[in-house]
Amino acid sequence: MPERTGHRPRPSASGRWLPLLRAATWAVSAALLLGCGTTWYAYRSLTHGLTTSDALDAVRAKAPRHLDNSVDLLLVGLDSRKDMNGDDLPRQFVQTELHAGSSDIGYYNTNTLILMHIPADGGKVQAFSIPRDDYVRTLNGDGSVQGHFKIKEAYANAYTTAHDRYARQGVEGADLEARSREAGREATLATVQQFTGVPIDHFAEVNLLGFYDIAKVLQPITVCLRKPVRDRYSGADFPAGVQRLNARQALAFVRQRHGLDAGDLDRTRRQQAFISTVTHQLKSEGVWGSPAKLRGLLDVVKKDVVLDDSWNVLDFAQEAPDLTGGNVVFHTLPIEGFGIRNREDVNLVDPDKIRSIVSQAFGTAAAPSPTPSGSATATVDIVNGNGGRGLASAALSSLTALGFTAGTTGNTAPQPTTTVRYGPGAQQAAQRVAGLLHADTTTAGPAVPAGHVAVTLGGDYTHPGGTTPTPSPSSSSTTSADSGPAVKAGGVPCVD
Structure with a gap:
């Protein structure tokens, strides 16, 4: 028999390192599990409760094709004085804080439509405001034609038709409101896709209350005016120069159109300047990099904003700082003049020209004008x-x-x-x-x-491409079809 000794056999090198490897493996696994759990919890806490919409599903099949991995976003500003359930906002709040008259005004018109193109290579972002009174062929979500209306009315037309139909079926309350608004969103998306000739990948919708609440979180908001303004309709009363606004004043700033040389066209530049200022402010104050600050902003988003259900807001929040360094240029789509249609003042537009402008700016192939069968x-x-x-x-x-x-x-x-x-x-x-x-x-x-x-x-005829535009009372005295200078992001641009 071999002789016993008081010493254990000396382990091999691999034997000595095995326990350490196991411990390291357990540590890494625990860290991964903890990290995944923390990430999941953070994601759930930040995104749980978002109001989402699947309206894009209805229009994707008829959307033009992307030639690359670029992304097109549509920002929709709803002129409604109602909450998410369709209930009127408090009258006193609408009159004093929103300075927006009564809850009967505005209905479900989309007074703001901004189409943004984020290139696949991370280049300069191009954005186009679509004037709300552009007279176009409006569609429903299924592609059927509503008729010819102001582009802002596509949402309201579809909402009304769906609301009446669902009400006859016995749908009530918040469910009736939600279904009707979905029809409005689908119609807006379908109409904008046809009008501009580009696909929409994501969209966000906010009403007057949502804008006010977002501005309240971010106030004071810095803006710059080239000249003083005073307008009793919107409540705008500001001197010339740089100034810091509270939420009520910020809403008046972006809503003013009376007293401006180009009326609604100047208002679109106010909206563009506001977005530029806010994104610059979010970056300079470190909101995108701070979970606590981002949570405060997302709490407002959950309450007042509707996003498409395929939009990962956290991924977008990580990419958003790239959009705030002066790398966004805002344009306003041109009009050919003014006219009267359906007994209303409208902007006359050339759809083929619009599609050409958008495709050139977005770097995509121009989609052909919709040519119905026959x-x-x-x-x-x-x-x-x-x-x-x-x-x-x-x-x-x-x-x-x-x-x-x-x-x-x-x-x-x-x-x-x-x-x-x-x-x-x-x-x-x-x-x-x-x-x-x-x-x-x-x-x-x-x-x-x-x-x-x-x-x-008839006597109201204007040749395609524009000839003798008629001034629109709602657009002050301007008769120019020029959409005005571009607004460049990255700071606080001065506007009229």
Whole structure:
């Protein structure tokens, strides 16, 4: 037998390190579990309770295609004086703090639409404000045509139709409000996608109360005005120069349009300047890097803001600082002039021109104008009913360049408005013609041949591309179709 000794065999090198490796493995595993748990808890605490929408699901199938991994965001400002459940905000609060009249004003119009393009390579972000009174063909979420209205009315039109339908089915209360608003969001997304020719990947919606609450968290907010303003409608009363505003004043700053040289177009630049200032302030105050400060901001977002359900807000918060270093340029989409449609002052626009501008700025291929089935083969007949000679021929030339078949031209007795009638099989073609010629509505014409669209140019006719714009009372005395200078982010830009 081998001799026993009082010494244990000396372990090998691998044997000596094995317990340490196990301990290290357990430590790393524990750290990972703890880290994952902490991250999960932080994510849950920051994102739990967000109001989300799946409205994008309804419009993705018909959206233009991306050519790369860029992201297009739509910011929607709702002019509603109601809460998320559809209940009126307190009257005194609406009048004194929001300075927004009564809860009956505004309805569900989208008074702010800003489309932002974040390039795949992290380059300069381009953003376009869409003037709320642009007269366009509006759609429902399923792609069906509402008619021709101000772009801000797409939401309200769909909301009203859905609200009436669901109410007849017995839907009530908060559920009725939620379903109706979803229809409004789908319509807005579908209309903006068609109008601009680019897909929308994410969107955020906020109403007047949400704007006020966000401004209250961030106040005081620094703005700069080139000249003093005073407006009893919005409550704006500010001297020229740099100044710091509370939430009530900030809302008045972005809502003012009366007394501004370019009316609503100047208001869009106020909104752009506000966003630039706020993002600059968020970065300079370290909000994006502070979970505590970010939590305070997200608490307001949970209460007042609606986000699409595919938007990871924490990922966006990490990327957001890249958008605050002067790397964003805000533009306003141009108009061709002013007119009166549906007895309202509107902005006349050229859809093809808009799509070209947006595609060029976003670095994407220009999406073709929507061409409903049958429109390329429809024959268009046009007569002058406004006393102008040669306008029918000019209008027909514009339409044939877009694929329509040239019919006849002529003259008839004067009439105040442009009308579009269609024969069997040409309804969709007539809708497109009406949009291109800025006509109010289309109607079936029993005497119009099959496959034909009959147009009578009225006294309100403006040739595509713009000729003699009519001043709009709501836009002060301006008659310029110029959308004004770009607003560059990264600080506190001065505006009118």
